[in-house]
Amino acid sequence: MDFEVVRQAPGSAARAGRLHTSRGEVETPAFMPVGTNATVKALTPDEVAETGAQMILANAFHLYLRPGPEIIARAGGLHAFMGWTGPILTDSGGYQVYSLAKMRIVDDEGVSFRSPIDGSPHRFTPEGVVDIQRQLGSDIVMPLDVCMGYPHGPGEDRAAMEQTLRWAVRSREHHARSGTGVLFGIVQGGFDPALRAEAARRTAALEFQGYALGGFSVGEPREVMMEAIEAAVTELPPARPRYVMGLGDTPNLLEAVARGIDLFDCALPTRVARTGVLLTRSGRINVRNARFRGDLSPPDPDCACRVCARTTRAYLRHLFAADEMLGPRLATYHNLAFMGNLLREARSALREDRYEHWMRGALARYASQW
Amino acid sequence: MDFEVVRQAPGSAARAGRLHTSRGEVETPAFMPVGTNATVKALTPDEVAETGAQMILANAFHLYLRPGPEIIARAGGLHAFMGWTGPILTDSGGYQVYSLAKMRIVDDEGVSFRSPIDGSPHRFTPEGVVDIQRQLGSDIVMPLDVCMGYPHGPGEDRAAMEQTLRWAVRSREHHARSGTGVLFGIVQGGFDPALRAEAARRTAALEFQGYALGGFSVGEPREVMMEAIEAAVTELPPARPRYVMGLGDTPNLLEAVARGIDLFDCALPTRVARTGVLLTRSGRINVRNARFRGDLSPPDPDCACRVCARTTRAYLRHLFAADEMLGPRLATYHNLAFMGNLLREARSALREDRYEHWMRGALARYASQW
Numbered sequence: 162m163d164f165e166v167v168r169q170a171p172g173s174a175a176r177a178g179r180l181h182t183s184r185g186e187v188e189t190p191a192f193m194p195v196g197t198n199a200t201v202k203a204l205t206p207d208e209v210a211e212t213g214a215q216m217i218l219a220n221a222f223h224l225y226l227r228p229g230p231e232i233i234a235r236a237g238g239l240h241a242f243m244g245w246t247g248p249i250l251t252d253s254g255g256y257q258v259y260s261l262a263k264m265r266i267v268d269d270e271g272v273s274f275r276s277p278i279d280g281s282p283h284r285f286t287p288e289g290v291v292d293i294q295r296q297l298g299s300d301i302v303m304p305l306d307v308c309m310g311y312p313h314g315p316g317e318d319r320a321a322m323e324q325t326l327r328w329a330v331r332s333r334e335h336h337a338r339s340g341t342g343v344l345f346g347i348v349q350g351g352f353d354p355a356l357r358a359e360a361a362r363r364t365a366a367l368e369f370q371g372y373a374l375g376g377f378s379v380g381e382p383r384e385v386m387m388e389a390i391e392a393a394v395t396e397l398p399p400a401r402p403r404y405v406m407g408l409g410d411t412p413n414l415l416e417a418v419a420r421g422i423d424l425f426d427c428a429l430p431t432r433v434a435r436t437g438v439l440l441t442r443s444g445r446i447n448v449r450n451a452r453f454r455g456d457l458s459p460p461d462p463d464c465a466c467r468v469c470a471r472t473t474r475a476y477l478r479h480l481f482a483a484d485e486m487l488g489p490r491l492a493t494y495h496n497l498a499f500m501g502n503l504l505r506e507a508r509s510a511l512r513e514d515r516y517e518h519w520m521r522g523a524l525a526r527y528a529s530q531w
Numbered sequence: 532m533d534f535e536v537v538r539q540a541p542g543s544a545a546r547a548g549r550l551h552t553s554r555g556e557v558e559t560p561a562f563m564p565v566g567t568n569a570t571v572k573a574l575t576p577d578e579v580a581e582t583g584a585q586m587i588l589a590n591a592f593h594l595y596l597r598p599g600p601e602i603i604a605r606a607g608g609l610h611a612f613m614g615w616t617g618p619i620l621t622d623s624g625g626y627q628v629y630s631l632a633k634m635r636i637v638d639d640e641g642v643s644f645r646s647p648i649d650g651s652p653h654r655f656t657p658e659g660v661v662d663i664q665r666q667l668g669s670d671i672v673m674p675l676d677v678c679m680g681y682p683h684g685p686g687e688d689r690a691a692m693e694q695t696l697r698w699a700v701r702s703r704e705h706h707a708r709s710g711t712g713v714l715f716g717i718v719q720g721g722f723d724p725a726l727r728a729e730a731a732r733r734t735a736a737l738e739f740q741g742y743a744l745g746g747f748s749v750g751e752p753r754e755v756m757m758e759a760i761e762a763a764v765t766e767l768p769p770a771r772p773r774y775v776m777g778l779g780d781t782p783n784l785l786e787a788v789a790r791g792i793d794l795f796d797c798a799l800p801t802r803v804a805r806t807g808v809l810l811t812r813s814g815r816i817n818v819r820n821a822r823f824r825g826d827l828s829p830p831d832p833d834c835a836c837r838v839c840a841r842t843t844r845a846y847l848r849h850l851f852a853a854d855e856m857l858g859p860r861l862a863t864y865h866n867l868a869f870m871g872n873l874l875r876e877a878r879s880a881l882r883e884d885r886y887e888h889w890m891r892g893a894l895a896r897y898a899s900q901w
Contacts, residue, residue, distance in 0.1 A: 199849065203856040228849040232825055236845060244841055455602055471614050475606060479569065479598040486573040486856060 162300075162343040162370055164402045164423075168512045174394050174421030177511035180216075180402055182248040182300050184240070187215040188508055189402065189423040192409060192500045193250060195431060197223050199233070199243040202431050203490040204497070206245040212466070212494060213501020216247055216300075218426040221293045222254025222261070226276050226283070230296035238298025250301035250426070252406070253290045255347070256375070259308040267307060267324070287331040291340050299342045304332030306347040306375055318351030322360045325349045325375075326367075333367055343370040345404065351376060352385050354392035361396035371402040371424075378407045378427070387416055394421045411440065411503065411527050415520045418507055430500050434492035437481045440499040443529050448492070453478040460491075466498030532671075532713040532740055534772045534793075538882045544764050544791025547881035550586075550772055552618040552670050554610070557585040558878055559772065559793035562779060562870045563620060565801060567593050569603070569613040572801050573860040574867070576615040582836070582864060583871020586617055586670075588796040591663045592624025592631070596646050596653075600666035608668025620671035620796070622776070623660045625717070626745070629678040637677060637694070657701040661710050669712045674702030676717040676745055688721030692730045695719045695745075699737055713740040715774065721746060722755050724762035731766035741772040741794075748777045748797070757786055764791045781810065781873065781897050785890045788877055800870050804862035807851045810869040813899050818862070823848040830861075836868035 163181040170176060180187040194201045194209055197220045201209045209217060219239055224230065236242040239249055258265055262274035262283075271286035287305045294302040305328050307321040329346055336344040346369035350360030357374075364372060374393050377386055390405065397403055402423045408414055409427020417425070430440060437449035441461040446453075448460065456474040468491045480488030503523075510519035533551040540546060550557040564571045564579055567590045571579045579587060589609055594600065606612040609619055628635055632644035632653075641656035657675045664672040675698050677691040699716055706714040716739035720730030734742060744763050747756055760775065767773055772793045778784060779797020787795070800810060807819035811831040816823075818830065826844040838861045850858030873893075880889035 198853040198855055199846075200853075200855050200857045203860065205857070223853075227853055228824065228845070232845060232849070235825060236827055236843065242843075242846055242849075244846075454598065455605060457606055473606065473612075475598070475602060476569075476612055476614075479602075479612075483568040483570075483593075483597055485568055485570050486859065487570045487575070489856065490573065490860070491575075 164371065164400065166399065168514070169399075170511060170516055171514060173419060173517070174391075175419050175511060175516050176421060176423070177508050178402065178423050180423075182216075184246065184248040184300055185215070187248060190418045190504055190507055190511070191215055191424055192414070192504050193218045193424065193426040194497050194500070195426055195428040196243070196245070197428070198227070199224060199239060201493075201497070202435070203486075203493045206243065208494055209245070209497065210247065212497035213505060214247075214497060216250060217245060218250050218252060219297070219299075220254065220257065221251045221290055221297065221299075221303075222257035224251075224297060225254065225293050226278055230293050234296040234298075238296075240298060248300035249297075250424075251294050251297055251299040251303060253294070253303040253305045254285060255303075255306035256308045256407070258285060269324070269327070271305070287328040288335040291332055291335045291344070295339065295341045301371070302336060302340060302342045302344045303373060304329050304336075304344060304347055306349055308349070308376055309351060313351070315351070315353060315356070318349070318353065318356055322350045322356065326360070326363055329364060329367055333369070345369050345371040345373050347373045347375045347406075348393050348397075349375050350389075350393070352381055352389045354388050357389045358392040358396050361393040365397050369401070371404060372397050373404040373406050374422075375406050377405055378410075378413070383413060383416065386413065387420060390417055390420050390422065409500070412524055414503075415507065415524060418511075419517065419520060430496040431493050434496040435489040437477075437488065437492060439492055440496045442523070442526055444527050448474055448477045449481045450478075460495055461499065464495065464499060464502065466495055466502075468495045468498070534741065534770065536769065538884070539769075540881060540886055541884060543789060543887070544761075545789050545881060545886050546791060546793070547878050548772065548793050550793075552586075554616065554618040554670055555585070557618060560788045560874055560877055560881070561585055561794055562784070562874050563588045563794065563796040564867050564870070565796055565798040566613070566615070567798070568597070569594060569609060571863075571867070572805070573856075573863045576613065578864055579615070579867065580617065582867035583875060584617075584867060587615060587619055589619055589621050589667070589669075590624065590627065591621045591660055591667065591669075591673075592627035594621075594667060595624065595663050596648055600663050604666040604668075608666075610668060618670040619667075620794075621664050621667055621669040621673060623664070623673040623675045624655060625673075625676035626678045626777070628655060639694070639697070641675070657698040658705040661702055661705045661714070665709065665711045671741070672706060672710060672712045672714045673743060674699055674706075674714060674717055676719055678719070678746055679721060683721070685721070685723060685726070688719070688723065688726055692720045692726065696730070696733055699734060703737055703739070715739055715741040715743050717743045717745045717776075718763050718767075719745050720759075720763070722751055722759045724758050727759045728762040728766050731763040735767050739771070741774060742767050743774040743776050744792075745776050747775055748780075748783070753783060753786070756783065757790060760787055760790050760792065779870070782894055784873075785877065785894060788881075789887065789890060800866040801863050804866045805859040807847075807858065807862060809862055810866045812893070812896055814897050818844055818847045819851045820848075830865055831869065834865065834869060834872065836865055836872075838862075838865045838868070
């Protein structure tokens with residue numbers, strides 16, 4: 162995998178780039194839809210690609226538990242199993258062990274936990290999760306890390322960071338011996354800019370092919386998030402891609418692009434779609450609202466996606482009111498098309514040195530309806 | 532609407548036909564997928580057409596209650612509202628009043644009931660349901676009828692038949708004055724062949740553009756069903772299309788085609804799909820079964836549909852196990868493609884005077900896996 166900075170914004174860390182993978186190119190900044198269980202919920206791979214997605218995210222934790230990596234390996238890997246031909250980044254499961262697993266015990270060697278599905282006992286080690294992702298056939302592999310919630314004490318952040326760094330060394334060694342795809346490093350370190358900077362510097366010293374910033378979007382205020390992102394980016398090599406994990410709400414994403422972030426993933430656009438929430442250029446609307454009952458305008462009048470070209474708010478509202486599966490499905494498609502278009506515009510603005518101006522306009526408009 | 536018998540089977544009532552509607556032709560025998568709530572569950576109209584469906588069914592009872600016929604009329608009718616450009620047959624709601632509504636009171640003028648959604652009081656009359664279907668813009672309109680369960684007494688059947696006939700006269704008069712599309716008559720009469728024959732003769736005397744047989748598929752044995760169908764068909768004019776309402780399981784459907792039925796609708800193929808049941812030429816399989824966990828063969832090896840060409844039983848099984856919406860969606864698509872292919876083959880066999888032989892083979896094979 163090669164990463165190329167196509168255009169560096171003058172006077173800021175923002176840039177347009179291009180990631181060359183063996184499964185195709187990814188123009189950055191890019192948003193990766195979340196396909197946790199080897200499916201972007203409700204959509205086919207063709208539809209996901211149609212919305213402008215170039216790379217998707219899947220989850221080693223979930224796929225390890227169900228259907229199991231052997232099944233996926235026998236099917237020829239995750240790409241063949243689910244029918245997505247573009248690149249796939251897999252999360253290691255560090256975050257899910259922290260947020261979903263029961264009876265989690267972290268020790269220096271790894272983490273033991275019980276399955277949230279059936280309570281069965283399992284153990285993840287840095288080496289083990291590299292192996293799982295090899296069985297999945299991931300294009301971008303994430304190492305096992307230790308995640309914290311917000312808020313929490315500074316001592317916890319340092320401990321999590323140190324553990325994440327020790328595991329990063331082991332992951333890197335194991336991946337060099339037996340891994341497939343490329344391995345990113347994960348920068349933890351909480352919200353203290355100095356600690357984040359230290360985590361970024363020490364992770365960068367291990368020379369990964371790309372860098373993920375973990376532990377964001379856990380409830381922290383925007384300024385706190387941005388300050389920590391800035392502190393990390395300063396310490397990361399400009400020639401490598403930077404990825405903020407789990408970030409995908411419009412304002413935070415655009416602000417992070419301004420600070421030099423290249424990759425994003427987030428379940429938000431697809432998750433809120435299933436409750437009737439549509440992302441539009443003027444902010445979010447909930448199409449289940451009674452005021453849309455007879456509204457014959459498209460879901461998002463500024464969107465040219467297949468759903469907005471063919472349906473109305475009244476029809477979508479009816480589908481949600483009648484609890485019809487087609488409602489979540491069409492809303493999911495639109496929200497991913499919204500993200501696809503947003504990032505496409507962001508890339509154009511970056512290539513034409515007008516990102517800051519474009520972003521200010523997009524943010525002002527997005528806030529107008531909230 | 533014109534109906535043309537393209538090929539009459541020698542020595543049986545079976546035939547291949549063609550229904551000319553203002554929204555396109557329907558080759559018969561044809562299966563109509565059920566789109567009760569103005570959506571064939573989980574699929575887009577494009578996909579429904581892709582499976583081989585030429586006409587769909589929607590339901591006046593459900594759409595009257597939600598979103599309401601005014602909303603649909605304002606959207607330009609049901610076709611525009613849901614985006615289906617082919618013909619639509621709407622059921623009047625007689626069956627739903629019988630099966631779903633609460634506190635149903637039938638009198639000579641109509642039927643009063645309470646909404647199963649919110650308990651609100653409503654009244655259907657023969658004239659009212661023609662008006663609702665005009666607001667929906669139905670291509671084929673069904674009159675209000677009185678339905679019975681199985682078993683029940685012969686007195687009840689006669690009473691329901693007489694009421695249905697009285698309402699048929701009123702429906703016909705009202706439709707002639709102010710209806711759109713074409714109106715079919717509904718033949719009731721239960722499972723006594725003599726009563727069915729009488730119902731068919733008296734309904735035919737009213738000269739409808741087509742004839743539906745109601746009250747089937749309510750739990751009766753196959754022979755009982757077939758005998759009553761035969762009794763009715765004998766009394767119906769060969770130049771008009773014949774439709775058995777609610778019939779769609781493979782063996783019964785093929786046997787009914789052999790007895791001269793042209794149109795079918797049934798929720799079964801889409802309903803069972805949502806529980807993981809796939810229709811195949813060798814019978815039904817439930818893809819949630821543990822034996823499919825590592826099965827990399829297509830859902831139905833004899834099917835060339837888009838789902839069977841691209842996915843495996845293992846992947847479908849995983850989607851159902853993980854409660855992923857894509858599972859019901861893909862299974863629904865396959866099951867409708869199965870019905871589309873089955874009816875396409877039936878039509879070919881009829882046009883080539885080999886229906887009986889083809890049907891015996893299909894039935895033997897379908898039963899092989901049960």
